[in-house]
Amino acid sequence: MEDQQNLEAIMGLIMYGGNAKSDAMEAIQAAKQGDFALADQKIADAEKSLTEAHHAQTGMLTQEAQGDHVQVTLLTVHSQDHLMTSIAFTDLAKEIIDLYRRIDAE
Template identity: 70%
Template sequence: MEEKQLEMIMGLIMNAGNAKSDAMEAIQAAKNGDFTLADEKFKDANESLVQAHHSQTGLLTAEAQGEAPAISLLLIHSQDHLMTSIAFTDLAKEVVDVYKKIEEK
C-alpha cells in the first residue's frame, strides 16, 4: 500500500472517530442541560466529518484516475468507521433534541 493511500485511510479513521466522540460528548452535555456545549460538540463533529470526507474523496479521485487503492482491512474499516460515525452523529442530534424538549417542559 502506498504511503499516500495509507495517510488518507488513517485520516478517514481518525476524523471519523473524532466525529463520533464529539457526538457522544454532545449527548452527555445535553444530558447535563448544557445545550451550548452540545451545539459546539456538533460543530466539532461536523468539522471532523468534513475532513474525513476529504480523505474519502482523495481515495475516490485516485481510483477514478486509475490508481485504485489496494483493498485491505484498513480500507474497509475506514469506510465502515465513516458510515457509522455519520449515522451516530445523526442519531445523536435526535437524542439532543429530545433532551431539549424535556428541558422545555
C-alpha cells in the same frame, strides 16, 4: 496515489471518524446535563471532523475514478466502516439532543 498517501488517507478516515463519534457522544452527555451550548459546540466539532474525513475519502475516490486503482485492504474497509458509523452516530446524536431540548422546555 502512493501507498503512503493511501495509508495517510485511511488513517485520516479512522482518526477523524473517531473524533467525530467522540464529540457526538460528548454532545449527548452535555444535552443530558442541560448544557445545550456545549452540545451544539460538540456537534459542530463532530461535523468539522466528518468534513475532514470526507476530504480524505474524496482523494481516494478521485484516484479510483481516474483509473488508478486503490488496493482494498482490511484497513481500508475498516476505515470506511468507521466513517459510516461515525456519520450515523452523529446524525442520531442530533436527534437525541433535540429530544433533550424538548424535555428541557417542558
